[in-house]
Amino acid sequence: MSRITQELLRKRAEHNEMMLTNLEEISIHQEEIVKIENLDVYCRHLKILLLQNNIIEKMENLNKLRELEYLNLALNNIRVIEGIENCESLMKLDMTVNFVDLQNIEKSVQCLQKCRLKELYLTGNPCTDWKGYRDYIISQVDSLHSLDGKEITHTERIKAKQILGQLQKELIYAIEEEKIKEEQRIHEEKIRKEFNPNSEDKVAYTPETRKEMYLKQAKEKEEKERQRNPEKFKEKQETTIFMNDGKIRQCDEGGYKPYLNNWEDPENVIFKMNIPKYLDTSLIQVNVNPTYVSVRVKGKLTQIRLDEEVFAEKSKIQRSEITGELLITMPKVNPNEILKQIAERKKKEEQQKQQEQIKQQELKQKQERQNLDLLILKAQAKLTQQIDDDIPELE
Incomplete structure (x- = not known):
C-alpha cells in the first residue's frame, strides 16, 4: 500500500519543477493508494486531480480544493459519493467502476445536489444495474448536463421528475433485494472457504477481493523491482553534521556558494546563500546553532562554522521573493567593540x-x-x- 506523501507529490509534479504551492494538475494513478490525504495541505490550487486505478475506499480531504474542476476516481473501492460539497468549481466527476450501490445512492445524490457538477460517470457501479437509476439521478441533480457520457435533454429531465415518486418506491424494494443478494453471497463465500480454503475458484468482485488482488500485485511488483534494481531500495543517508573527530563539518554539497560576513555589522553575523527563486521553500531546512549554521536544500547540505558565537534563538531567517536569496541575520553574543565604534563613527x-x-x-x-x-x-x-x-x- 502507498500513501500520498509530500515526496510522492513532488515526484508527480516534475512538470511543475516539483513545486506544489501553485500546482494545478497531478496524476497519481496505479500507486495502490488507499487514502486521499495531504492534497488539501500542499496542493490547494489543484484544478485537475487524477486518482484512477487505486484502492481508495473513501472520498475525504477534498473539500478544501475549491479550485478543483475535474476529479477522476475511476477503478477504486468507493461505496458512496461524499466529501465534495465545498468543491465549488468541480464540473466533472468520474466514478467509473467503483462500488456505489443502491443502499448509498440516496446519500450520494444528497452530496451531488450541493455541487455544481456538469458531468458525472457512474458506469460499472452496482447502482447502475437498477433500471430506474438514470431517471432517479437526473430528476434530483439539476446541475447535470450529461450522465455516463450521454446528454440529458430537457424533456428527459421533466419526464424523470414526473415519475420520481414511483422511482422512490421502487428503490426501496430494489435495496431490500440487493441486501438479500449480498447476504446470500457472503454466506456462500463463507461455506466455500470452510470446505475448500485453498480453492482458486473465481470469487465475487468486491472491494475486499479487489484490494487483496491489488496488494498482491503490488507486492510481486516490488519484489521484482528489488531484484532488478536493489540500489533503488537502499536508504539514502544524509551527510552528517559532524565529522569522525567530532568537529563541525564544512561543506557545500549543492554548490550554492554561501557567503558569510563577520565584519560589516558589528552586532550581527550575516549569512547569504543564492537559491533558485522557483525552488519551493518547503524543500529548504535551516538550522542555526551558536557555533555553526547549516542549510539543507533538497537533502544536500551546506554548512559553515562561525568564528563568533551567536544567539541562535534570536536569529532572523528571510528569503527574497524576487531573487530567492536566503538571508540569515545572527546576533553576536559578544559584539566587536572596535567594529562598533567604527560603525558609529561612519554613521x-x-x-x-x-x-x-x-x-x-x-x-x-x-x-x-x-x-x-x-x-x-x-x-x-x-x-x-x-x-x-x-x-x-x-x-
Whole structure:
C-alpha cells in the first residue's frame, strides 16, 4: 500500500519543477493508494486531480480544493459519493467502476445536489444495474448536463421528475433485494472457504477481493523491482553534521556558494546563500546553532562554522521573493567593540554629510527663489513702462 506523501507529490509534479504551492494538475494513478490525504495541505490550487486505478475506499480531504474542476476516481473501492460539497468549481466527476450501490445512492445524490457538477460517470457501479437509476439521478441533480457520457435533454429531465415518486418506491424494494443478494453471497463465500480454503475458484468482485488482488500485485511488483534494481531500495543517508573527530563539518554539497560576513555589522553575523527563486521553500531546512549554521536544500547540505558565537534563538531567517536569496541575520553574543565604534563613527559622518547636503539644497532653493523674485520684479517694471508708453498725452 502507498500513501500520498509530500515526496510522492513532488515526484508527480516534475512538470511543475516539483513545486506544489501553485500546482494545478497531478496524476497519481496505479500507486495502490488507499487514502486521499495531504492534497488539501500542499496542493490547494489543484484544478485537475487524477486518482484512477487505486484502492481508495473513501472520498475525504477534498473539500478544501475549491479550485478543483475535474476529479477522476475511476477503478477504486468507493461505496458512496461524499466529501465534495465545498468543491465549488468541480464540473466533472468520474466514478467509473467503483462500488456505489443502491443502499448509498440516496446519500450520494444528497452530496451531488450541493455541487455544481456538469458531468458525472457512474458506469460499472452496482447502482447502475437498477433500471430506474438514470431517471432517479437526473430528476434530483439539476446541475447535470450529461450522465455516463450521454446528454440529458430537457424533456428527459421533466419526464424523470414526473415519475420520481414511483422511482422512490421502487428503490426501496430494489435495496431490500440487493441486501438479500449480498447476504446470500457472503454466506456462500463463507461455506466455500470452510470446505475448500485453498480453492482458486473465481470469487465475487468486491472491494475486499479487489484490494487483496491489488496488494498482491503490488507486492510481486516490488519484489521484482528489488531484484532488478536493489540500489533503488537502499536508504539514502544524509551527510552528517559532524565529522569522525567530532568537529563541525564544512561543506557545500549543492554548490550554492554561501557567503558569510563577520565584519560589516558589528552586532550581527550575516549569512547569504543564492537559491533558485522557483525552488519551493518547503524543500529548504535551516538550522542555526551558536557555533555553526547549516542549510539543507533538497537533502544536500551546506554548512559553515562561525568564528563568533551567536544567539541562535534570536536569529532572523528571510528569503527574497524576487531573487530567492536566503538571508540569515545572527546576533553576536559578544559584539566587536572596535567594529562598533567604527560603525558609529561612519554613521555620524554619514549623518553630517546628509546634513551638509540638506543645507546646500536649502541654499540652492533660496537662491533660486531670489532669482525668481528678481525676474518677477523686472517683468512687472517692464509691463508698467509699456502701459505708460501706450497712454496718449493730453493736449
